[in-house]
Amino acid sequence: MEVLDTLARPLRDLRISVTDRCNFRCVYCMPKEVFGHDYRFLPRRELLTFEEIERVTRVFVELGVHKLRITGGEPLLRRELELLVGRLAALGGDLDLTLTTNGALLAQKARVLAAAGLTRVTVSLDSLDDEVFRAMNDVDFPVARVLGAIDAASDAGLPVKVNVVVKRGLNESSVVDIARRFRGTGHAVRFIEYMDVGATNGWRMDDVVPAAEIVAAIGAEFPLEPVEPAYRGEVAERYRYQDGAGEIGVIASVTQPFCGDCTRARLSADGKLYTCLFAVRGHDLRAIVRSDATDEELDAAIRAVWERRTDRYSELRTADTGRLRKVEMSYIGG
Numbered sequence: 518m519e520v521l522d523t524l525a526r527p528l529r530d531l532r533i534s535v536t537d538r539c540n541f542r543c544v545y546c547m548p549k550e551v552f553g554h555d556y557r558f559l560p561r562r563e564l565l566t567f568e569e570i571e572r573v574t575r576v577f578v579e580l581g582v583h584k585l586r587i588t589g590g591e592p593l594l595r596r597e598l599e600l601l602v603g604r605l606a607a608l609g610g611d612l613d614l615t616l617t618t619n620g621a622l623l624a625q626k627a628r629v630l631a632a633a634g635l636t637r638v639t640v641s642l643d644s645l646d647d648e649v650f651r652a653m654n655d656v657d658f659p660v661a662r663v664l665g666a667i668d669a670a671s672d673a674g675l676p677v678k679v680n681v682v683v684k685r686g687l688n689e690s691s692v693v694d695i696a697r698r699f700r701g702t703g704h705a706v707r708f709i710e711y712m713d714v715g716a717t718n719g720w721r722m723d724d725v726v727p728a729a730e731i732v733a734a735i736g737a738e739f740p741l742e743p744v745e746p747a748y749r750g751e752v753a754e755r756y757r758y759q760d761g762a763g764e765i766g767v768i769a770s771v772t773q774p775f776c777g778d779c780t781r782a783r784l785s786a787d788g789k790l791y792t793c794l795f796a797v798r799g800h801d802l803r804a805i806v807r808s809d810a811t812d813e814e815l816d817a818a819i820r821a822v823w824e825r826r827t828d829r830y831s832e833l834r835t836a837d838t839g840r841l842r843k844v845e846m847s848y849i850g851g
């Protein structure tokens with residue numbers, strides 16, 4: 518049965534983080550100075566098992582969730598992820614089941630993921646300039662392999678979206694190149710404003726390239742026109758190329774926050790439920806799952822959290838809130 522929060526927002530999307538580890542060290546997300554050799558990631562026993570994720574997700578689906586996104590950390594670091602995909606796909610016929618990945622391990626996994634029931638994939642790629650990209654991921658990973666992974670996913674029948682986080686002075690010069698590269702390929706690109714998630718990236722408002730600036734830069738080269746939102750709560754503002762070569766989207770979470778339509782919950786790899794990307798504390802669902810609680814009790818706990826939900830951080834954001842203590846995106850799930 519559908520559940521609404523205090524601002525009458527339904528629960529529609531669940532982002533499931535399956536690991537807090539990553540094989541990249543993107544300078545704006547998991548900088549090496551913080552996530553170095555001595556960083557203590559979650560021990561294995563603390564991670565939800567695939568069975569536990571399936572059980573929790575089933576309850577979310579019963580509460581009205583119809584879009585599931587597997588994320589992390591880097592989700593493909595979790596061994597045999599296709600087994601989880603298969604379990605989640607079996608939860609309902611019309612579920613949108615997707616995965617966000619940096620692409621490093623995608624080429625070898627694309628077919629099994631598609632066969633297991635993944636409906637589409639989002640690949641993060643912040644630059645086509647090999648030097649810039651290697652410096653951003655900070656593990657010297659080449660662009661060509663991510664492009665290869667995108668092709669492999671597409672060949673496996675998975676629709677692909679490309680996520681580009683734009684940070685002033687780092688990769689803003691890559692925006693038009695990326696738009697050009699993917700025009701006409703059928704792969705939609707989403708340009709994302711750099712957000713003040715976590716506490717380790719030293720975010721400043723000056724680092725944000727406003728979505729309007731991104732649209733103007735692309736539109737100057739390839740004329741664009743706005744596309745009507747497809748559904749309530751659509752995060753991306755979409756634009757189509759006037760010459761019919763496809764569309765792009767921008768996610769203006771900083772300059773035009775969309776909390777009023779936010780229908781997303783996040784499950785961390787250790788089973789904590791977060792009702793906002795900027796929440797400081799999660800609700801421990803693992804403790805419930807590992808007790809002798811019934812599914813009805815799990816349902817009641819999730820429902821109670823959602824019904825009390827008041828979060829609208831991005832609408833309240835100021836230069837000061839940007840400095841508050843917050844959980845890391847790699848932990849809570851991007």
Ligand code: SAM
Nearest residue numbers: 546589590591617618619641680682711712851
């Ligand atoms: N490892 C996977 C990947 O690279 O897509 C999934 C997790 S990653 C945290 C998910 C997305 O969050 C990536 O596209 C990443 O660029 C984005 N991201 C990380 N930090 C961000 C920030 N401060 N603002 C906006 N997006 C961010």
